[in-house]
Amino acid sequence: MSEPVVFEAQYILLKIGDGADPEVFAHDCLINLNRSVSITASMVEQTIYDCTDPTAPGTVYRIKDSVSLSASGTGKTHKTSLLKYVQWALTQGAKNVQIEMGGQGGVRIETQLHLTEFTPAEGEPKNYASASMSFASNGAITAETIA
Secondary structure, eight states: OOOOOOOGEEEEEEEEEOSSSSOOOOEOTOOOSSSSEEEEEEEEEEEEOOSSSTOOOEEEEEEEEEEEEEEHHHHHHHHHHHHHHHHHHHOOOOEEEEESSSSSTTTEEEEEEEEEEEEEEEOOTTSSSSEEEEEEEEEEEEEEOOO
């Protein structure tokens, strides 16, 4: 039996582009605890019936109609990140992002993300404030191996 090649969760990085030319991508310190990435396909279902026995149950075939990506993160609120995320939440535009999973030899996904939900600060007295955020893809999604 061969050992699985696993990686630790701190190697899930959501790198946000700065919009410059050339664009520079950096992982922001606000997402410093939990990270999650999910790819979802929307399917079109069609039932095809047997031509020789129309009374027999049909067979369902599916065609992939679209693919989307969602991501989320949480962390202890990093004061110097707040304005950037609040402004992103209040504006219409998506940002270019790279999502890296696993470091060298892992996978880098590139897409645009909308910030769809942002809780900038929550917590109890005498505890550090926490933040949470959710993202949804906008447009093409590509993937490559991290060299």
